[in-house]
Amino acid sequence: MKVDIELLKEFEKTIDTLHPEKGKMPIKILGYGEISLVFEIVDDPLKLAYKRIPIFDTEEQVKRHIWAYNAYCRILQNEVGLKLPDHAAVWFKDHKGKIQFYCVQEKILPESVGNDVIHVVSDDEVLKLIYLAMKEMKKVWTYSRNNKKIDLGLDGQISNFAVINFDPNNPKITDNTELLYLDTSTPMLRINGAEAMEAVLFLKSAPSFLRFLLKALFLEETVGRYYDWRKVSIDLIANFYKEQKPELIPDLINLVNKFFEEEASEFEIEPITKEEVDKYYQSDKNMWELFQKVRKFDRFLKTKIFKKQYEFYLPGEIKR
Numbered sequence: 001m002k003v004d005i006e007l008l009k010e011f012e013k014t015i016d017t018l019h020p021e022k023g024k025m026p027i028k029i030l031g032y033g034e035i036s037l038v039f040e041i042v043d044d045p046l047k048l049a050y051k052r053i054p055i056f057d058t059e060e061q062v063k064r065h066i067w068a069y070n071a072y073c074r075i076l077q078n079e080v081g082l083k084l085p086d087h088a089a090v091w092f093k094d095h096k097g098k099i100q101f102y103c104v105q106e107k108i109l110p111e112s113v114g115n116d117v118i119h120v121v122s123d124d125e126v127l128k129l130i131y132l133a134m135k136e137m138k139k140v141w142t143y144s145r146n147n148k149k150i151d152l153g154l155d156g157q158i159s160n161f162a163v164i165n166f167d168p169n170n171p172k173i174t175d176n177t178e179l180l181y182l183d184t185s186t187p188m189l190r191i192n193g194a195e196a197m198e199a200v201l202f203l204k205s206a207p208s209f210l211r212f213l214l215k216a217l218f219l220e221e222t223v224g225r226y227y228d229w230r231k232v233s234i235d236l237i238a239n240f241y242k243e244q245k246p247e248l249i250p251d252l253i254n255l256v257n258k259f260f261e262e263e264a265s266e267f268e269i270e271p272i273t274k275e276e277v278d279k280y281y282q283s284d285k286n287m288w289e290l291f292q293k294v295r296k297f298d299r300f301l302k303t304k305i306f307k308k309q310y311e312f313y314l315p316g317e318i319k320r
Helices: 005-013 059-080 123-145 199-205 208-227 229-242 246-262 274-305
Strands: 027-032 037-041 048-052 087-093 099-106 150-152 161-163 179-181 189-191
Touching: 005 087, 005 099, 059 087, 059 099, 059 123, 059 150, 059 189, 123 150, 123 161, 123 179, 123 229, 123 246, 208 229, 229 246, 229 274, 246 274
Parallel strands: none
Antiparallel strands: 027 037, 037 048, 048 099, 087 099, 150 189, 161 179
């Protein structure tokens, strides 16, 4: 994939993480994650989607992550059989000598992303979409189950899938619908039990005074849950609270449990209960709300008190 690194270097010179769309180089926000932002640069003739991840201090760190990213994408696409957008990972040193890292993808139709699709198709088609996502996930866990050296994880939230050839003017999900998997910037890849990426670096988006505590209490559990298909499925279902479609959760639980029983029986996965989903979502909601409040306080300290640049984009108010 062709990426204009000089364009990104110019972008970094006038970046505005507080008001991202008001920087000197105009951008259009395509989506927010909990710790990152996906955007396009308005005047970019290549029309790409960029995810900026400013967590690296050394060339060794960023080169390791790119190696893990490339290995993860290659395995998902060539060995597991998932469909991915065209993609690349690039890094450079900005005008201040700091390392900047970007994951880059071809820009897809925003309306085709799963968390938009579920609001424009029928409830039956939403269930069909989740069934198709479960089939894609089965490919991942089947690969790991049959591989003694490599273990793969995945973030299965519906916002990480996009519908191929989606028509916003005639939105529909059919048995023949095919999906793209989007979220490869955090390579969930273990080789002989060891993480290919240096997961602790992702704590850099947290205030420095919290990192040791987060590492000790949450890092292993947070990363580890993406290697557990049952926990990933609970997260997928629970996210429908955030998507303001709680009425679908009982049907989603039934669908996922039926899938585990009939199409993935070899994994011997215990049925998911609504109590588990509710408890998980409340815990996850509380954690992220607290995390964002602390990050906003950290941003205030750095920008207003110490007059420094805050490196990370923070999402606005998230309706949960």
